[in-house]
Amino acid sequence: MADPWAFREAVGRWAAGGSCGRATELAAELGLRTAVLLEGPSDLAAVEALAGLRGRDLGAEGVCVVPMGGAMSVGRYAGLLGPPGLGLRLTGLCDERERRYYERALRGARAPLPGFFVCAADLEDELIRALGTARVEGIIAAEGDLRAWETFLRQPAQHDRPRHPQLRRFLGTKKGRKIRYGRLLAESLDPANVPAPLDALLASL
Structure with missing residues (x-):
């Protein structure tokens, strides 16, 4: 049985200059209709966590979340997955x-920007503002990272x-953090206070 990770890996190889064959096969096997383009794996982790909290199985809904390895790759990925390529509906942050x-x-890939939702700075910034700095510091302490902080x-x-930019910087100081x-x-978000771009993205799927 195909899984979204296999599709992401196949798309990554395709984007790096490989063949489109495996990605095309997996898209059909998975019944994909939508690709969510995100800058990197931290955005992927947040989107999938919120989807899980809302009881959503994106894979079963024909949605695959794809980290691109950087915003500058959006033209390449949109061309592969959107109208010029696999013909999937594109959305993302x-x-x-x-x-x-x-x-x-996206204009070059014949995909509309209105399908993308805009974060003021980045998704980490949106999450910190939604939770508040004291709550984020509490999560850091609960995770055993208080000494590092x-x-x-x-x-x-x-x-x-200010504390907010300190927290944003801290999250990016160690690989995997x-x-x-x-x-x-x-996972710690109040359901009534989800950052607007993230909330709108999930609602659009």
């Missing part, structure tokens, strides 16, 4: 600073910075 780049790339705060570059906390922060 993008950051405000990259909106114009997405507009150009306190060490980080003693760095000269962090002196006198953004992915782990992408899931943890999404």
Whole structure:
């Protein structure tokens, strides 16, 4: 039985210059109708965590969430998965600073930007604002990362910075941390206070 991870890997090989054959086969086997394009694995972790909390089985709904390995890859992935390629409906998240780049790339792939939902800075920023800094610090402590967090705060570059940007920076200072906390922060959201871009994305699927 095909699984979304196999499809993601096949698309990654295709995007790197490989054959489209395996991705095409898996898309048919999975019954895919929609591809959710995300910048990286931390966004994937957050989207899948929230979908799970809402009782959604995206794979069973014909939806595959695809991390692109960076926003600059959106044109390539949109061309492979959208109208010029597999013909899937495209949606996803993008950051405000990259909106114009997405507009150009998606226009070239004949895919509309209105299907993409815009984060003010990035998804981690949206999650921290939704939870509040005190709640995020509590999650860090509960995960056993309090000592690392306190060490980080003693760095000269962090002196006198507001707590919100400190937290954003901390999440990106260790390999794998953004992915782990992408899931943890999404799982900790109040159902009534989900960041608007994330909420709108799930509602559109």
